[in-house]
Amino acid sequence: MNLIQSEAALQALYQPAPTLASTAKELDRLIPEYRRYIELSPFVALATVGPDGMDCSPRGDARGFVRVQDERTLLLPDRRGNHRLDTLRNIVHDPRVALLFLIPGSGTTFRVNGRAAITDDAALRESFAVDGKPPRTVLVVTVGRCYFQCARAIMRSHLWDAGHHVDPADVPTPGQVLQRTSQGEIDAKTYDDEWPGRAAKSLW
Numbered sequence: 001m002n003l004i005q006s007e008a009a010l011q012a013l014y015q016p017a018p019t020l021a022s023t024a025k026e027l028d029r030l031i032p033e034y035r036r037y038i039e040l041s042p043f044v045a046l047a048t049v050g051p052d053g054m055d056c057s058p059r060g061d062a063r064g065f066v067r068v069q070d071e072r073t074l075l076l077p078d079r080r081g082n083h084r085l086d087t088l089r090n091i092v093h094d095p096r097v098a099l100l101f102l103i104p105g106s107g108t109t110f111r112v113n114g115r116a117a118i119t120d121d122a123a124l125r126e127s128f129a130v131d132g133k134p135p136r137t138v139l140v141v142t143v144g145r146c147y148f149q150c151a152r153a154i155m156r157s158h159l160w161d162a163g164h165h166v167d168p169a170d171v172p173t174p175g176q177v178l179q180r181t182s183q184g185e186i187d188a189k190t191y192d193d194e195w196p197g198r199a200a201k202s203l204w
Contacts (some may be wrong), residue, residue, distance in 0.1 A: 091117070095116050111149055
C-alpha cells in the first residue's frame, strides 16, 4: 500500500487547483446568508480535540437552537445528557472546535471552525431555558473560519429521501448494544421500552 506522506504528493493527485468558487466562500465572520443557515438548522455535529484525541458529538434541538450573538460569536446551550462530558472536557484542555450544521431538506451544509469557551452565566443560561429548565452551561464559540459546503455529499447519500431510509427494525437498539457491552447485566427489553422516555428527558 502506497501512503501519501507530503502535501506536495497529495496536491499532485488532486488537479486542477481549487476554483475561486471553492475559496471565495470562506470568511472569518457570518454574513446574513451564513447566519440564515444557522437559524434554519436543528442539528450540528460538534468536533473537539483533547488529551485523549478527537471527539465528535451530535447536538440537536428546535430549529435555530444555536444562537448568533454577532457576526463572530455563536452561543450553543449544553442540554442535559449522559454526563460523560467528553466535549466539555476537551474544550477545557483545547478550545479549538469545528461545527457542521445540517438543514433538513437542503443539500447545503455549513461549516464553522473556531474556538470555544464554557460559561455558566446565570442570565445567559436562563435565556436558553426550555419548559423552565435552563442548560447547565453554554458554549461561546468565536468564529475563525466559516463557509458553506456544496450539496454533493447529501445528494449522493440520499439523506433526506424517505425512499432510502432504513427500517428501524434493522438497526440494533441501544438496549441490545448495552446488553452485549455490559456482559448481560442490563436487560435489553426493559431498557428499550424505557429508552424513548429517557431520551426525551435527557434533552432538558
